[in-house]
Amino acid sequence: MTDACNSLLLAGREARRQLLAVTVNEPIGPYTLLRLERGGLEPGVPGQFFMLEAPGRTLPRPMSLCQAPRGELAFLVEPIGPGTRALCALEPGAEIHVLGPLGNGFDLDVARPLLVAGGIGIAPMPYLASALGNPPAILGFRTERQAEVGVLLPGAEITVEPRLVTELLPDDPGDVLACGPEPMLEAIRRRVPHAQLAWESRMACGYGACFGCVVERDGWFVRLCIEGPVWREAA
Amino acid sequence: MTDACNSLLLAGREARRQLLAVTVNEPIGPYTLLRLERGGLEPGVPGQFFMLEAPGRTLPRPMSLCQAPRGELAFLVEPIGPGTRALCALEPGAEIHVLGPLGNGFDLDVARPLLVAGGIGIAPMPYLASALGNPPAILGFRTERQAEVGVLLPGAEITVEPRLVTELLPDDPGDVLACGPEPMLEAIRRRVPHAQLAWESRMACGYGACFGCVVERDGWFVRLCIEGPVWREAA
Amino acid sequence: MSVPILNASGCFDALVAPDVARSLDAFVTKTVTPLPREGNPPPRIAEVDGGMLNSIGLQNPGIDVFVSSILPRLAELDVPIWVSVGGFSADDYAEMCERLDAETRVSVIELNLSCPNVEEAPETAAELVTAARAATTKPLYAKLSPATWDIAENARAVAAAGADGLSLVNTIRGLALDAGTRRPKLSRGAGGYSGPALRPIALACVDACARAVALPIVGMGGVASGGDVLDLVSLGAGAVGLGTILFSDPLAATRIRTELRSPGAPITPAPRHAIHGFTPESAPALAVSTE
Amino acid sequence: MSVPILNASGCFDALVAPDVARSLDAFVTKTVTPLPREGNPPPRIAEVDGGMLNSIGLQNPGIDVFVSSILPRLAELDVPIWVSVGGFSADDYAEMCERLDAETRVSVIELNLSCPNVEEAPETAAELVTAARAATTKPLYAKLSPATWDIAENARAVAAAGADGLSLVNTIRGLALDAGTRRPKLSRGAGGYSGPALRPIALACVDACARAVALPIVGMGGVASGGDVLDLVSLGAGAVGLGTILFSDPLAATRIRTELRSPGAPITPAPRHAIHGFTPESAPALAVSTE
Numbered sequence A, B: 001m002t003d004a005c006n007s008l009l010l011a012g013r014e015a016r017r018q019l020l021a022v023t024v025n026e027p028i029g030p031y032t033l034l035r036l037e038r039g040g041l042e043p044g045v046p047g048q049f050f051m052l053e054a055p056g057r058t059l060p061r062p063m064s065l066c067q068a069p070r071g072e073l074a075f076l077v078e079p080i081g082p083g084t085r086a087l088c089a090l091e092p093g094a095e096i097h098v099l100g101p102l103g104n105g106f107d108l109d110v111a112r113p114l115l116v117a118g119g120i121g122i123a124p125m126p127y128l129a130s131a132l133g134n135p136p137a138i139l140g141f142r143t144e145r146q147a148e149v150g151v152l153l154p155g156a157e158i159t160v161e162p163r164l165v166t167e168l169l170p171d172d173p174g175d176v177l178a179c180g181p182e183p184m185l186e187a188i189r190r191r192v193p194h195a196q197l198a199w200e201s202r203m204a205c206g207y208g209a210c211f212g213c214v215v216e217r218d219g220w221f222v223r224l225c226i227e228g229p230v231w232r233e234a235a
Numbered sequence C, D: 001m002s003v004p005i006l007n008a009s010g011c012f013d014a015l016v017a018p019d020v021a022r023s024l025d026a027f028v029t030k031t032v033t034p035l036p037r038e039g040n041p042p043p044r045i046a047e048v049d050g051g052m053l054n055s056i057g058l059q060n061p062g063i064d065v066f067v068s069s070i071l072p073r074l075a076e077l078d079v080p081i082w083v084s085v086g087g088f089s090a091d092d093y094a095e096m097c098e099r100l101d102a103e104t105r106v107s108v109i110e111l112n113l114s115c116p117n118v119e120e121a122p123e124t125a126a127e128l129v130t131a132a133r134a135a136t137t138k139p140l141y142a143k144l145s146p147a148t149w150d151i152a153e154n155a156r157a158v159a160a161a162g163a164d165g166l167s168l169v170n171t172i173r174g175l176a177l178d179a180g181t182r183r184p185k186l187s188r189g190a191g192g193y194s195g196p197a198l199r200p201i202a203l204a205c206v207d208a209c210a211r212a213v214a215l216p217i218v219g220m221g222g223v224a225s226g227g228d229v230l231d232l233v234s235l236g237a238g239a240v241g242l243g244t245i246l247f248s249d250p251l252a253a254t255r256i257r258t259e260l261r262s263p264g265a266p267i268t269p270a271p272r273h274a275i276h277g278f279t280p281e282s283a284p285a286l287a288v289s290t291e
């Protein structure tokens, strides 16, 4: 029955949960592109995320959809701890439970989109770019090796530290859609108040059950998993 | 340093501990013959046992040496729970920590040896048989499939339940050396008071540290791992 | 075998996942307190081997908002509602029970006497139960902490004070450090330890309490499979609560029911007391032994 | 970094493994009681996910045999000897401490106030410490149970009663059933839960006690690696005890020392108090931060 595709209403949207098989799991720079059979799941809106079972761990791990090849769901994973390492170690044929899509994605109704990402923040960009007709993009990385993942976003402008992505922002950046480390998002928010930013926090459930993922908004702790992860700061 | 071969005195005998690689892990009937590189370990006396690291488990598992091929140590494992299943699932090349040899083996100074084993109790017999010049042996199993493991002891007389090994014991059985389930050992003890019997109990450490493996002897609980596992009941 | 399957308080929000709520035999709310609480600052959760730590800090809108705007929406789900209440004095518990006593939509009140993430009330658990008992005629389930030398003693005390049932167990205090910085992973330092690692502790508590008192018991702590349910039931639990497992498997209740229907080894459950709101039929202890 | 590494009481027998004993900075005996105890019938141990349960039941030859025939042989090992004592009344503790007070070969007495496998003494932990304190001038380490709502309170109580140090923590009660029969895996039903799963609980206890009292602390509970030692030390432990890990790796102390020598992230240890018998030099808290 867990192998069946189960549909459930989460925070007013339909999500599905199914045991999906790994098709390919290929390294790209320090990251791994984990491709899974799509099964009955919908790819959802760019910026939405999925909860991926991390073999051997108690909790699943939130991952933004990176690409939606026909019949597959692809995630870009950075191995920084036990859960992501377990995901990067998956062999083709291995099966994991996946729940999603979850949360609020990017608002695609934008006139002059500019994608901005830092480090693993590039994860949602390839899917977002395809939805927006490959708009201009700026990617920042800490190392040359990380920058190799730029191949997932052809034509993107790439910078490696010390130079920061924010230094590459044009004077009139247009509609910025960004994902990356908090300091980067904060900097962008200051420069581009109406930017759409995809935030992160530690999540246990991803669907509003645990109150673990909260971030402060207007003096109250709100659940990033159902009220985010994408926010247009100054709407 | 854990990869080095460490020698330590345990209960008055030398044992060694080393990380050993699996060479072959082949099914025989419902059992698995787990062959490991011998490294710097000594095979010890037949009836002695080793503590094998069971991947993913907190405690190692006690296993009697089954065979001592040149440069290897071979164990016959029956998958009955998480630890033994983990051992049976080991792939060639995988490495596990092994400590031994431990405990008291069989006394090989016997005039007319007769080996008697039930079920997985056959484990120590091949090594014992080679040490004694392949004496007569009687093996009992619960199923035909289990009986397939008889190939490890060519020439042995094999019986499958309902007929029990004890029914095959000759009137003058000579020097019985036996290993098997408790009821079988009890039955043999009644028939052959001076038999050498290899007992089992749950063990956490295998070298006298935990007092978990005790069995009652003369009104006191003694540690089977260092006072056994082999006893000549009526010495 | 069928045994009532509830969620564990604070591990599930029925309003965001109505389908999941309907898969439960009853919904237990996150603990409600007299006043609104914003809870602890993040990070509030950290995974550890075999489980997780949390220090949510009882974030909730307070009893007024709960009764006025949350309870009505919960009622629409048509699932029995258990309200978990927590406070910082006997008066708090009394006040909230009084408020809820009037609410026909509330079938059971669970008294959270054991949250490791908030300061403890000055009174003993028994005194809190006494205060609550005086304020309501609704079934009162006392939720106890495993962090005690002799939980049977606590069980006898709350039973004597008028508790109608027990919810066992809450989390136990745990702490984990970041391997890089050696600083606590949670903003509050320690938090509540839950998940599979808690299971042996929960089983020991349920066993001890089932022997000590004749109250129905909702067993919880690391429940993840039908086998875990059989463990609790065979020790005397009349229902189970799903907590951490719901984070990785929102449909765990349905899966577990399927696992329980599949014929397994017959077991003899300890004499059980039906959970309030469930007839012995709907929680057929006997079915366990006959299967 | 070097921090004294001891074994945890009951997890190692120095007489059967002298090489291992010499790899420890001190040897802690299995708990000795006034009279011989045969312990509990087998099965006494069961592995569970993330740890193990034990109900050995303090099998030991009693204080007379210990002093007359075991202590002399332990002394030959030339490793500092900590004797763990347990009893069933304040008089028991007093009597044994008096016996050991005369033994120059005993460097520290550890008071086991918290074995989950035997009935508890009628007196409080503090009363037992008071009785022991009056009977000896040797350093007294109080070994506390994590099964308490507020361990800091217990720490303050035993400190006030004259304890010189704390050993944290003992096992916590746990139970596991056989999946086939749903009967307990241990003859006694419940047992003491130890191993990795206990680690977050132990860290929370060490943290709470280190903040509450100015006593040296021997930290234990699931320690298996150099990282685990750094966790305990950074929370205020002055030494660590190895328990369950010794069952799978008798040479763990040596391995862990190697791991601690390998340069890792520098950490700032909490202000520590040197463990009795070890100069601050031999337990260089500072080395931790400077490495």
Ligand SMILES: Cc1cc2nc3c(=O)[nH]c(=O)nc-3n(C[C@H](O)[C@H](O)[C@H](O)COP(=O)(O)OP(=O)(O)OC[C@H]3O[C@@H](n4cnc5c(N)ncnc54)[C@H](O)[C@@H]3O)c2cc1C
Pocket (backbone or CB within 6 Å): A049, A061, A062, A063, A064, A065, A075, A076, A077, A078, A079, A080, A081, A082, A083, A084, A085, A120, A123, A124, A199, A200, A201, A202, A203, A229, C047, C178
């Ligand atoms: C909505 C969302 C989408 C995400 N998408 C991706 C993605 O596409 N690809 C990807 O590689 N990662 C993504 N992440 C981050 C990823 O979920 C975490 O890296 C992962 O959960 C870490 O688990 P772990 O066990 O490997 O490491 P852990 O041991 O859990 O963490 C390792 C270190 O990272 C920190 N950390 C853990 N989780 C987070 C987090 N969520 N935010 C900030 N710091 C954290 C921890 O504090 C710790 O210091 C996303 C997170 C969120 C919330």
Ligand SMILES: Cc1cc2nc3c(=O)[nH]c(=O)nc-3n(C[C@H](O)[C@H](O)[C@H](O)COP(=O)(O)OP(=O)(O)OC[C@H]3O[C@@H](n4cnc5c(N)ncnc54)[C@H](O)[C@@H]3O)c2cc1C
Pocket (backbone or CB within 6 Å): B049, B061, B062, B063, B064, B065, B075, B076, B077, B078, B079, B080, B081, B082, B083, B084, B085, B120, B123, B124, B199, B200, B201, B202, B203, B229, D047, D178
């Ligand atoms: C000295 C010695 C030598 C052994 N040699 C071998 C061998 O060569 N090959 C082999 O396959 N097995 C051998 N065993 C038994 C083996 O160690 C156990 O089967 C194993 O530890 C079980 O671990 P597990 O996690 O797979 O199962 P568990 O979950 O630990 O146990 C599964 C079931 O078996 C029971 N059980 C577990 N251990 C024992 C035991 N030691 N005695 C009796 N019942 C037990 C448990 O109570 C449980 O019901 C030996 C045991 C000893 C003490």
Ligand SMILES: Cc1cc2nc3c(=O)[nH]c(=O)nc-3n(C[C@H](O)[C@H](O)[C@H](O)COP(=O)(O)O)c2cc1C
Pocket (backbone or CB within 6 Å): A210, A211, A212, C008, C009, C010, C011, C030, C031, C054, C056, C058, C084, C112, C115, C143, C169, C170, C171, C192, C194, C195, C196, C198, C220, C221, C222, C223, C241, C242, C243, C244, C245
């Ligand atoms: C994130 C989280 C929040 C919790 N909040 C509460 C709460 O508000 N009230 C309460 O009584 N228990 C709370 N608990 C404890 C659970 O109800 C349950 O007792 C405990 O988690 C053990 O069950 P488990 O191991 O299945 O999670 C919480 C547990 C978790 C993990």
Ligand SMILES: Cc1cc2nc3c(=O)[nH]c(=O)nc-3n(C[C@H](O)[C@H](O)[C@H](O)COP(=O)(O)O)c2cc1C
Pocket (backbone or CB within 6 Å): B210, B211, B212, D008, D009, D010, D011, D030, D031, D054, D056, D058, D084, D112, D115, D143, D169, D170, D171, D192, D194, D195, D196, D198, D220, D221, D222, D223, D241, D242, D243, D244, D245
């Ligand atoms: C088999 C076994 C026997 C134990 N016997 C004792 C004992 O006699 N006295 C005592 O104070 N603690 C005893 N303990 C508890 C340990 O000393 C230690 O406090 C506990 O196991 C936690 O450490 P660990 O997780 O590293 O094992 C015992 C533990 C085990 C596993």
Ligand code: FES
Pocket (backbone or CB within 6 Å): A202, A203, A204, A205, A206, A207, A208, A209, A210, A211, A212, A213, A214, A223, A224, A225, A226
């Ligand atoms: S991750 Fe659980 S509420 Fe957001």
Ligand code: FES
Pocket (backbone or CB within 6 Å): B202, B203, B204, B205, B206, B207, B208, B209, B210, B211, B212, B213, B214, B223, B224, B225, B226
């Ligand atoms: S197995 Fe530990 S003493 Fe025998």
